[in-house]
Amino acid sequence: MYPQTYKYTNDHEWIDLATGRMGVTDYAQKQLGDIVFLELPEVGKTVKKGEQMGSVESVKAVSEIFAPVSGTIAEVNAGLAEKPESINLDAHGSWMVAITPADPAEAQELLDAAQYAELTK
């Protein structure tokens, strides 16, 4: 269900540490319902772990996207912002932004797939 190569946050984001790309989990997608709008940070912005860096709007509510690690926004998936419904179809393949981590040690605090699956039980 949750890719083994990703790491996860308590706030339901995933991050692929090999590429820095992150998104929201399938669990988050299911809770949100049909996603209609994404607000993403710009390339070059510095973000701090756990702080809000964007938002995702569904037919139910607007929710924050938190930075899974501190760092700099290296890439933004502009195509996803135009087709936010992709997240409902494939949350773990729908990356939002790529972050260049500032402190590799922070990654140690993230959850692995099994721990995250336990969290969402």
Place this chain on the structure above:
Amino acid sequence: MTTPDHRDQLIFELSTPGRKGYSLPAHDVPPAPLEGGVPDGLLRSGLAGFPEMTEVGLVRHFTRLSTWNYGVDTGMYPLGSCTMKYNPKVNEAAARMRGFAEVHPLAPDEAAQGALAIMHALAGMLGEITGLPTVSLQPAAGAHGELTGMMMIRKRLITRDGHPRKLVLIPDSAHGTNPSSAHLCGYQVREIKSCARGNLSVSVLAEAMTPEVAGLMLTNPNTLGMFEDEICDAARIVHEKGGLVYCDGANMNALIGKARPGDFGVDIMHLNLHKTFSTPHGGGGPGSGPVVATREFEPFLPTPVVVATRDGLRLDYDRPLSIGRVKAFHGNFGMILRAYAYIRALGPKGIRESAENAVLNANYVRARLRDAYEVPYDRVNMHEVIFSDHKQNEYGVTTLDIAKRLIDLGFHPPTIYFPLIVHGALMVEPTESEGLDELDRFVEAMLQIAEEARTNPDLLKKAPVTTRRSRFDEATAARKPILKWTRPVG
């Protein structure tokens, strides 16, 4: 071949070129051309696109639309947190009195003494009801009141300390407008987690309350319908560190005549006249969100302020520390007038009874539905009660299905999926307007839905079936909204 149902057509589609809804007599003066008299840039070259209708066609169109509407005049409207109470018709009569309806907003003070007297009197009443005597009636709605209040907090801190501080603390059950208002005023927002009882946690607050914090923004009763019973301690913690307490008055309907925010440590708050004080709400508005505060906020009030002088009431603009004007003219005066009429009609005893009945009604609904629906915070609530779809999830039925089915059974759905901290929330606020018979009809409808969820979930998935349209594709409507009608080509 199917004929398009003309009842579903927009007024633009009903239009026929050349059709008229008026008949004017012949000119009795020579026509004067606008050209030359009005600058070219201000002249419109044509009126293309305006619908052309007969009078009766127009009347039928809008009357038909009005019959598809649902309002508090048609039935119970238990939209949690919105306080959709009945709007007494006597208020409308007061608002239509010529002396009020036709007074010009720029009339000199001496020619508008009646209107100024209503504003002055309402400010006094709101000050008495809240225990916060410094009042501005200008803000146009709740969120506007929040913004005004936060601007006054900022100005007061700058005047006191030379700087506005950095952070505002907001509980996780808050209305979304609270963080927005704080943010617009230049503050960073820090969220405070509610405790297991659904209340503000004083220990979490004490930890978060540092000298960097400008204040706490909270709603009491909170959006879970719970009274913040440790509010006095919370206010003391904030005040000891030099912060201020802002209260969102959205839920004041539970407290009027019973408890005064000024007495439990609130420094400044807004009221929603369109919730608590019975002025029309939701489409029928406009809203009105007066701000009330302690005397220390007096210098920072928006200008102008109605003041009593030996020569009568006048509008005072000479207030150097004011945050400035926040609304054109004097706020939504028609709402100020209706709220005044409501308070006068109820009187002190009626005000108290309205709060008591609002709380009693919500607790009655909880007590009768607590076996059929999960109640996440199952203890005595205030004016609203939260259910969840937890029990119905077992049959694949969600909050959205329950809400849609309620429409079939003749009720406006409650607020759904809010507050965010309750999974699948259904937030029911009956208000004091409903009597026992209507409450029982609502309860029976909810019990029927709980039974249908168990025995016939498909029925709920298809609801509503009694309306002209069933379920809309809300996701596509939000993703690709069509906001303007365009004439078909050809």
